Amino acid sequence: MNKFLMSALLATLFSYPASAQADSSGTAISPAQPPAVSTSAPAVLPSASTGTVSSPAPEPSPAALPPALVPRPWVIGDIRASGLKNVKFSTIRAQTKARKGDLYDRPDLDKDIQALLGLGEFDRVGAEITLLDKPVPANFRKVAGTDREILLTFVVKEKPVIHKIEIEGNKGLSKGTLMDEITLKVADPYDRFKLEEDRKKVIDKYREKGYLDASVQTEVKLDTETQKVNVTFKINEEQKSRIELVEISGVKAFKPRKLLGLMKNKYHKVFTEKELAEDVKKIEAEYKNAGFLDVKISTPVVSLSPDKTRIHIALGVIEGRSYLFGDTSFSGYLVLKSSELYHVVDYKTGQRFNQQKYEDTIRAVQELYADAGRLRTRVIPVKALNPKTDRMDVRYDIIEGPVSYVDHIDVEGNKAAKTYVLRRECSMKSGDRFSAARVKRCRERMMNLGFLDDVEPDLQPSPTDPDKVDMTFDVTEGKPGMLTAGAAYSSIDGIIGTLSLSHMDMFGLAQRISVNWSFGAAIESFTLSWTEPWIGDHPTSLGVDLFDSFMITPFYGDLSAYWLRRVGSTVRLGPRFEDDRYQVNLSYTLQEISIENIDPTMNFNGLLTPGTSIQSVASVEFARDTRDSIIDPTAGTRNGIGAELSGGPLFGSISFIKPTYSNQAHFTLFEAVDDWPFVMSLYNRGGYVTPFGNSQSVDVQDRFFIGGQDTLRGYLPAADAGVADGGIAYDVANLEFGFPVAREHHKTIVKLVAFVDAGGAWDSISQINDRFGSANQNLKSDVGLGIRFVTPAFPIRLDYGYGLNHQPGQKAYQINFGMGPLF
Template identity: 40%
Template sequence: MFKYKLISMIIFSLAGILCAQDNLSIIRDIRVKGNRFIKEREVLAAVESRKGDYYSLKSLQDDIQAIYKLGHFNDVTLDVEEIDGVDDDQKPGIIVTFIVSEKKIIKTIKIIGNKKISRSKILSEIGSQKRESFDEGQMLLDVQTIESMYRDKGYTSVSVEPYTAVDEKTSKQIITFYVNEGNRMLIKKVTVQGTSAYSERRIRRKMKTRRKKVFKEETLNEDIKKLYDFYRNKGYINVHISKPVVESNEEKTELFVTLTIDEGRRYRVGEITFEGNEIFELDELRKTVSLKKDKIFKQEKLDETLQEIQGLYADKGYLRMRIKTSQITDEEKGIVDFNFSIIEDGLVYVDRIYVEGNTYTKEHVIRREIILKEGEAFSARKVRRSMEKIMNLGFLDDVQIDIQQPEDMDRADVVFEVREGKPGMLTAGAGFSSVDGLLGTLQVSHINLFGTARRINLMWEFGERRQSYDLSFTEPWFMNRPVSLGLNVFDITRKRQFADDFSAYQERNRGGSVQLGPRLTDRLSLSFAYGFKQIRVFDVDSEWADRPDNDPLKITAKTTNSSSLTSSIAYDTRDNIFDPTRGHYGKLSVTVSGGPFGGDVHFYKPIMRGSYHITTFWKFVLSLSGRVGYVESFAPSNDEDIFFEKYYVGGGESIRGYDYRGEIGPPEGGKLMSVFNAEYGFPLVQEYKRTILQFAIFADVGGAWRTADDLTLKIGTPLDYMKSGVGFGIRFKTPVFPIRLDWGYGLNHRPGEDLSQFYFTIGNVF
């Protein structure tokens, strides 16, 4: 409601002035009249016009609307007054006055007649509040809110009457809600009539509207929809449920609910035909059909088919296509045929691409992950992949897509709306594992340094058996090209287990690496990493140090330098690299140490690994992974020199339920290894699109062998056999600090070995 009062005489005189002064008059002052409880500064803060601005009727009209939207006023009018210039050089001006009529302020809200719901509870739910402006419309909504609160508790006959009065001393509003609670009524009986294919009991079990429950109309409506879905997914296309009958007893204490169902005939799927399609061949369209001929009709399969067809066209840019579905039923035979008539409208092209919601992240950081380009045909597949790539940056909580079509129906604007997370993190924690004992961690990381997606991470681990620090930096777009640059330095000191000796020797690894990773395509990437590390072995237990030189279990205290180049190629179709729900990942890497790269250790080490992820139902994800590796020395090194590069299978990163060393494969490590893992997990806590906490069950199997000739696929207790384990765990999912707490139970232990292990691990198995 707006009332604009512009004084005619002033308007005419202003018009003359404006014409004489090049149609420009300056606002000399802005005032507010009529306000009593609302401060003038609050009103003036809402308007755009300011002293010194040129007069604009359109701007003043917008200001009136802005004042009205404050919600404090019943009426807003405008008065414009001309004033003379101060001197000959100064233009005459105007004074703008906004005349307001305030809504009354609520002095108090009274609730009378309430016994079952407290006054404080009611006041916390309604919109009208003490010391705020009175709004009659809001008061009527409050009546509905109070009645809804009572109905949720079973008081279906509740009634609420609102009354208003004005306090004579303060002129403020007093609101009174008179509540007639009535009797509490629970459902006495739910009756389902007309069922023949399924028992009444089975139908009732699918409903939330049940005996001894509070009756809620919205719940009953949801039940009816659920029953329609149930019957239509069982082949009953023409099922009909009559309007439910809800009756009460004379005392108004019990309710009786009756549903009448006309099931109709059950149908099987017959012929499926298409017409109107020119963009796609019939064979391509038939691949989208989830309905199977001669099978019982399922509504959900029909819905899936329609979505697949629409998705097929959307991938090609045909956003305006439509599908008319015709079903022809043969009641005598119980067959239903479907015809999909496709109306193919023209292509929709991408006009502009916008990025919104980023306040810290630089826009180009997000834009370079978008594979959809302006001017090309719209592609739903490219939009989905772009959203996945944006989420894979790791520092965004959510990304949504908005497709806006302006007047030109053949073009569309695409808006990527992101929600930024917390890119910086200071983490401190403690954990316990069977291998490292009590372990403390302190980590400082930032995965979006200066809003550029650069990553820096410093982690310090400290405990009785392990002390380490690790500093890394990653530039994802080196020199503004799709090439990653990584730098890393580390220093790790550990008490090492060997065979059944829990503290056979100490080992210190320190060094660094530099890595370049060109991305050839959206899915295919290469990596080249040069690394140098110094390995020092000391405090060797005499049981291992004093053995003969030809004994494979002899450990010698020494220091060696390793200089190596690791080359790898990877192919990745996972939807989310931190928490995949579908897709696969494969990687082949080869490390060459020594030779032309120098150092004391000469070997080559190929490793092949892969993983596969699929969502089975709801958010339950099955993940499978496997890796196979081999290592071999070359002159002048021998097997003793590559002692630290051999494979040790067991522990939290391979076969859970066993020690890291000594229970699977040869005690001195194997040249060949294979490990296979399966996990079935589901989220416990999610925020937007990101999983925070996950529960998983797992099964592992694998082994290590001295040479390829010793390889066996048998599973059992001997050291050279493969071994298996099962267990469960909790995952704390973060892009920079994923933590796994696992309990594993080994299925192939030898006598005397611990049957289970607990693991505190940083990193992902997959």
């Protein structure tokens, strides 16, 4: 009897030991202060703005013992949980490491309790242990603290769960708009702190939309039986406020409307307090970029009318004087030459002082040193007014840092793509000398894979060596797969339908596969392509294309001169060198060419062979590519020279040699808004073809025709430009100005272009000339507008071109539809 009383007394004193129970704040509950037990709960929980919630703690089972009273370690015979209402027991099992049949100790229990608290579902978590009438297994008898297995019971007190979220009183803003601001969701645990944050976010949203006097209260109702709560946001909107007047006093150097145009807070707009500070910075920057380095702008005064519907904003400006750039000098440089430093200076002596160009020069000098591996170089600018010249001299004091080396290179954020697939696109290795230019190139190569939305390099000093840096590329994966369907109109082919399916990251290996089907009254084309970007550890691509195309082909003004069908396959091999700057592109194509339904009224001068022929073609191209993107370049060049060999040693019934060249250059002229670049692109390509062996001439389908979507977009192909039979030589130049109209993740999705095309095709080298005119042997030109839908797999082009050198009777304009880049 005495033994039983002593056990009962101990169980009463230590029913919730400190190591076996904790609350959601992470605070252990003292054994000397067991949690209070309440027999009732309030029907209404205080809201986030009025108070806290208190509810009863679960009582332990009388048959259970606190863990402190059972010798450890324990052998788990069974696991249960008490106090569950909305949380499933499977959640407990998934979050804890306790398993039936395992050896289990106090540190394990403490970790499991903290893990359960980390779910955010519980206010308190404790544990009880009950000895079972089952002996421990033989292999645990020497290490277990008791000879019987235990029943481990997790005792929890759940947080109430949100059952419903309602909004009352909103008229000016929709429920959906307000729900987007609320982070708490249905089925989430109730959290009064998050609720208060959400209340403030709703108020901020109203103020952003001009409801400056709006107020929001919250009400929380608890169902004590189900432990579920209903949350209501009660809104009093009041009247909407708009800006009635913006005054800027003291302005002499500018027209006031120019400064007012810089502001987002302007007449009749909704007042936004957080943007007012940005408005002041924009005005200050405008002055400093005009040389007013001493400009002072007063703190804005915002006045609200008595009915809180009209707002007045007042700013005061003290302009000061305007300065000119004086002499520029550098000091402290040893690694770089003075000519290299002066080359990046973005201004000239005597020009109006421009703060932006001054800061750009500082960044450019820092980038020079970063490219040289000296990341820790400091550039300290010193401005001084020269009393003799009355100009602002600038001296850049340089404190050169030591050479930095790469320690570790990691990739984070990837889910589908394998890490090594992304990592191999960066040619830098551990131990390499750091180079900012090479880091930039690593990012460009990863983006060129086509399935990443963004890549952000993160540089951190190595914890083991101050002269080393750790590089992490934080990637954001996009959607590697794409299904597109559409229709377009072309002057040549009429209405064209397209259906394409592509995947840019098959199996997480960056393999590309695409299927494309184009169809219309005069065209039907099917293409299946697969590309592996790396062969083993070598940056060499391997690809295969299968194609079957049919086209009713125009010739000499006849839009249906003959039917041309090509069926075959191409194998591609492309080794790349020096960070993909240099490429060798090899390919072999074997195809069957069928020519049928020749218009009997047309004279092809023996250049068209009806029936079926086999063509075996090998091609090679050597290219240098410095473009920042192969998908949508904004800077850089690509220059290539190559040749095709058909027939001869490759067999086949068509023999010719076709040398070609291609060049393109891209320049960002300016960025209109943030990173929306206005880009100028120049293209030039040409070629020559000559027969050899058994072929006495080059057939029509292998000659050069200009006009249409890929060359001169204001002319019909094989009719309006170049010699009628097709040329054996051609040259075409294109100039495009592109501006994005839709961007996502710093990438252009849709852009508008204006273009100018010029070129010609000739039947002999002697015919080549540089005269523009309507004759076939003359150069032709056109102008036009277009739209681009930029996607990695199937870029789509729609252009309107107007020819400037048409012959009388020819249609002056053409509408062209194309897929893929210009070339």
